[in-house]
Amino acid sequence: xxxxxxxxxxxxxxxxxxxxxxxxxxxxxxxxxxxxxxxxxxxxxxxxxxxxxxxxxxxxxxxxxxxxxxxxxxxxxxxxxxxxxxxxxxxxxxxxxxxxxxxxxxxxxxxxxxxxxxxxxxxxxxxxxxxxxxxxxxxxxxxxxxxxxxxxxxxxxxxxxxxxxxxxxxxxxxxxxxxxxxxxxxxxxxxxxxxxxxxxxxxxxxxxxxxxxxxxxxxxxxxxxxxxxxxxxxxxxxxxxxxxxxxxxxxxxxxxxxxxxxxxxxxxxxxxxxxxxxxxxxxxxxxxxxxxxxxxxxxxxxxxxxxxxxxxxxxxxxxxxxxxxxxxxxxxxxxxxxxxxxxxxxxxxxxxxxxxxxxxxxxxxxxxxxxxxxxxxxxxxxxxxxxxxxxxxxxxxxxxxxxxxxxxxxxxxxx
Amino acid sequence: xxxxxxxxxxxxxxxxxxxxxxxxxxxxxxxxxxxxxxxxxxxxxxxxxxxxxxxxxxxxxxxxxxxxxxxxxxxxxxxxxxxxxxxxxxxxxxxxxxxxxxxxxxxxxxxxxxxxxxxxxxxxxxxxxxxxxxxxxxxxxxxxxxxxxxxxxxxxxxxxxxxxxxxxxxxxxxxxxxxxxxxxxxxxxxxxxxxxxxxxxxxxxxxxxxxxxxxxxxxxxxxxxxxxxxxxxxxxxxxxxxxxxxxxxxxxxxxxxxxxxxxxxxxxxxxxxxxxxxxxxxxxxxxxxxxxxxxxxxxxxxxxxxxxxxxxxxxxxxxxxxxxxxxxxxxxxxxxxxxxxxxxxxxxxxxxxxxxxxxxxxxxxxxxxxxxxxxxxxxxxxxxxxxxxxxxxxxxxxxxxxxxxxxxxxxxxxx
Numbered sequence: 001x002x003x004x005x006x007x008x009x010x011x012x013x014x015x016x017x018x019x020x021x022x023x024x025x026x027x028x029x030x031x032x033x034x035x036x037x038x039x040x041x042x043x044x045x046x047x048x049x050x051x052x053x054x055x056x057x058x059x060x061x062x063x064x065x066x067x068x069x070x071x072x073x074x075x076x077x078x079x080x081x082x083x084x085x086x087x088x089x090x091x092x093x094x095x096x097x098x099x100x101x102x103x104x105x106x107x108x109x110x111x112x113x114x115x116x117x118x119x120x121x122x123x124x125x126x127x128x129x130x131x132x133x134x135x136x137x138x139x140x141x142x143x144x145x146x147x148x149x150x151x152x153x154x155x156x157x158x159x160x161x162x163x164x165x166x167x168x169x170x171x172x173x174x175x176x177x178x179x180x181x182x183x184x185x186x187x188x189x190x191x192x193x194x195x196x197x198x199x200x201x202x203x204x205x206x207x208x209x210x211x212x213x214x215x216x217x218x219x220x221x222x223x224x225x226x227x228x229x230x231x232x233x234x235x236x237x238x239x240x241x242x243x244x245x246x247x248x249x250x251x252x253x254x255x256x257x258x259x260x261x262x263x264x265x266x267x268x269x270x271x272x273x274x275x276x277x278x279x280x281x282x283x284x285x286x287x288x289x290x291x292x293x294x295x296x297x298x299x300x301x302x303x304x305x306x307x308x309x310x311x312x313x314x315x316x317x318x319x320x321x322x323x324x325x326x327x328x329x330x331x332x333x334x335x336x337x338x339x340x341x342x343x344x345x346x347x348x349x350x351x352x353x354x355x356x357x358x359x360x361x362x363x364x365x366x367x368x369x370x371x372x373x374x375x376x377x378x379x380x381x382x383x384x385x386x387x388x389x390x391x392x393x394x395x396x397x398x399x400x401x402x403x404x405x406x407x408x409x410x411x412x413x414x415x
Numbered sequence: 416x417x418x419x420x421x422x423x424x425x426x427x428x429x430x431x432x433x434x435x436x437x438x439x440x441x442x443x444x445x446x447x448x449x450x451x452x453x454x455x456x457x458x459x460x461x462x463x464x465x466x467x468x469x470x471x472x473x474x475x476x477x478x479x480x481x482x483x484x485x486x487x488x489x490x491x492x493x494x495x496x497x498x499x500x501x502x503x504x505x506x507x508x509x510x511x512x513x514x515x516x517x518x519x520x521x522x523x524x525x526x527x528x529x530x531x532x533x534x535x536x537x538x539x540x541x542x543x544x545x546x547x548x549x550x551x552x553x554x555x556x557x558x559x560x561x562x563x564x565x566x567x568x569x570x571x572x573x574x575x576x577x578x579x580x581x582x583x584x585x586x587x588x589x590x591x592x593x594x595x596x597x598x599x600x601x602x603x604x605x606x607x608x609x610x611x612x613x614x615x616x617x618x619x620x621x622x623x624x625x626x627x628x629x630x631x632x633x634x635x636x637x638x639x640x641x642x643x644x645x646x647x648x649x650x651x652x653x654x655x656x657x658x659x660x661x662x663x664x665x666x667x668x669x670x671x672x673x674x675x676x677x678x679x680x681x682x683x684x685x686x687x688x689x690x691x692x693x694x695x696x697x698x699x700x701x702x703x704x705x706x707x708x709x710x711x712x713x714x715x716x717x718x719x720x721x722x723x724x725x726x727x728x729x730x731x732x733x734x735x736x737x738x739x740x741x742x743x744x745x746x747x748x749x750x751x752x753x754x755x756x757x758x759x760x761x762x763x764x765x766x767x768x769x770x771x772x773x774x775x776x777x778x779x780x781x782x783x784x785x786x787x788x789x790x791x792x793x794x795x796x797x798x799x800x801x802x803x804x805x806x807x808x809x810x811x812x813x814x815x816x817x818x819x820x821x822x823x824x825x826x827x828x829x830x
């Protein structure tokens with residue numbers, strides 16, 4: 001934590017010594033999410049273009065001085081997180097009508113989503129504190145990601161899931177050796193029980209919003225984007241939003257880069273929500289406080305009715321002069337097919353929502369055709385085959401002869 | 416094709432100019448699989464330790480002089496194939512009783528399997544020949560991989576599948592925009608119809624065994640392994656075998672490295688088959704020609720009753736002084752769980768079969784505890800959630816209170 005000045009409460013603005021506080025603000029409680037503040041003048045000596053060019057570490061740990069970790073000794077034993085590919089669109093920019101388009105492929109992370117960046121930090125921090133168990137409540141990518149990296153480093157994980165958790169989602173966690181606690185109740189019950197158990201047993205807590213260091217892991221997406229584009233970022237960065245941690249992390253990354261003198265301005269952030277669960281979008285449009293929303297969308301990774309990182313997420317859009325948008329499930333399914341069939345990229349619904357959001361923002365004039373954008377593809381489509389199936393046209397079986405085949409291909413416009 | 420001397424038929428040993436032959440030997444027909452032979456003395460000027468250290472291309476294309484392609488102009492537009500992580504086991508080596516163990520994580524490729532390396536070549540060769548359509552018959556990773564990379568490069572794909580093809584497997588291909596031809600018949604019918612159509616329309620053919628350049632793509636796994644281990648390879652390389660193309664590719668890669676003076680000996684190859692479909696293993700054990708086998712295994716990616724690359728695969732094991740082994744589906748499921756829970760890696764059954772094979776080879780004394788091995792994890796576990804589910808213990812729901820929780824965790828040995 002050499003370069004950390006202090007932790008600042010996003011509510012009361014008081015600052016705290018990181019050695020005295022573990023998770024949220026002692027004054028404001030669970031709502032008092034803390035923000036890490038760095039000593040940028042000291043950081044400039046270790047994070048600069050020369051140091052980055054000479055780095056041979058092609059993972060998120062190339063930015064370790066910016067990651068609030070005590071030591072680098074465990075990093076080489078970790079699975080490779082980060083430095084995911086950034087693709088320039090070959091055709092998609094033209095078909096959707098934007099000058100320049102990039103896609104950050106987070107599906108290439110070990111457990112298939114951008115959550116690996118936060119879980120990597122959680123595992124390293126748990127090892128620093130000699131904790132042997134990490135816990136979280138989640139039915140999705142955060143939990144499977146945690147189970148993945150904890151397994152690799154020999155730590156146990158206890159994952160709290162509601163009774164109704166879909167079996168497909170919990171399979172991955174179980175395979176990584178997590179102890180699954182299926183709680184007789186809904187998601188809130190699972191969360192509350194995890195909170196009590198974490199307090200009782202002193203386990204390390206990987207509930208993303210309340211742990212100030214996890215967002216620091218997520219910001220490495222922004223750091224990589226900047227470096228991969230030679231510090232000349234696109235006008236817009238587009239990402240889907242659930243809890244708010246990923247967009248908060250992106251903003252934090254750009255904020256760091258700006259204060260390190262590596263970029264001249266922070267790009268606009270477009271936060272994309274599903275119409276079926278859009279608390280941030282509603283609050284923005286109606287200019288009112290965040291209200292609990294229904295969770296009615298196929299994009300389960302962003303189906304968060306009560307976002308746990310609201311202030312950082314709202315600030316990310318506001319301070320970057322960005323915007324919020326909401327799109328329907330139909331548009332998300334279309335975007336999944338478009339990404340796959342025009343660029344060869346297979347995203348889960350929340351991963352393709354960024355493309356759907358960009359298309360909608362272009363249609364509404366929020367983003368202009370002569371601007372440039374990067375969409376964050378947050379998760380692998382293989383995680384959700386059921387929704388991918390919905391994008392398939394009906395499969396017609398043809399007779400086993402060339403005439404039938406050619407007639408069929410003719411109809412399809414292939415020959 | 417600057418460094419290609421000629422193509423040699425693996426049956427009649429005659430050599431051919433690559434400009435005069437497209438796929439198999441003109442004399443021997445479909446059985447006459449061709450092998451690429453290189454001018455190694457010329458290659459030594461471009462593939463050597465210095466050139467590799469200075470290369471900034473962290474993908475399979477860092478070895479492009481060894482890949483039989485005419486030009487490098489399209490490579491930067493491709494999705495990132497290869498340079499997948501090589502992990503040293505943190506704990507698994509001890510638990511299975513081997514001195515040193517590495518895992519090559521091919522699940523990190525864009526479509527989630529090692530087939531991307533062959534598909535990458537197919538797409539580049541199709542572009543070279545100005546073909547706008549590539550075809551293959553497959554229900555699995557080869558087809559989805561082809562559809563993925565063809566989509567990225569703006570090529571059309573026609574995939575022939577049997578009527579009974581499982582919907583989960585074809586979803587990925589469809590999402591990548593492939594035209595699916597569901598043939599009223601079995602796999603052989605689909606293959607035969609694809610063959611006729613390819614001949615009639617002059618499409619590029621991505622049926623792996625008969626296309627001599629695809630194995631060259633697959634060999635990049637071996638080239639990377641060597642470089643990632645500083646040209647000091649493990650005693651054994653363990654890989655599951657279906658058609659035989661991957662193990663043939665591995666051997667070819669080591670053969671190239673040996674003739675380039677980059678490694679001093681070729682490691683032993685252990686070919687792993689499932690007991691439910693083990694034509695290579697049976698032929699080896701009984702010292703008889705390969706016979707058609709049933710396809711009764713959960714490891715669908717290696718369920719190949721009539722392997723289409725038998726000679727190269729048999730030679731790979733024989734010439735490397737390796738061995739063959741067969742393991743049950745139960746051992747494969749156990750290996751999936753072991754890989755996940757001890758190293759955080761999620762493999763599909765064919766990907767975990769290599770670990771099961773290594774364990775069996777250790778039990779049988781084929782591989783000794785003081786030796787070292789690398790297992791190739793050929794495909795992502797997310798591709799086959801149904802089989803992963805079989806590794807899950809039954810999920811017991813507990814009451815929403817701390818006492819019930821602690822009793823449960825106590826039973827599980829967590830606290």
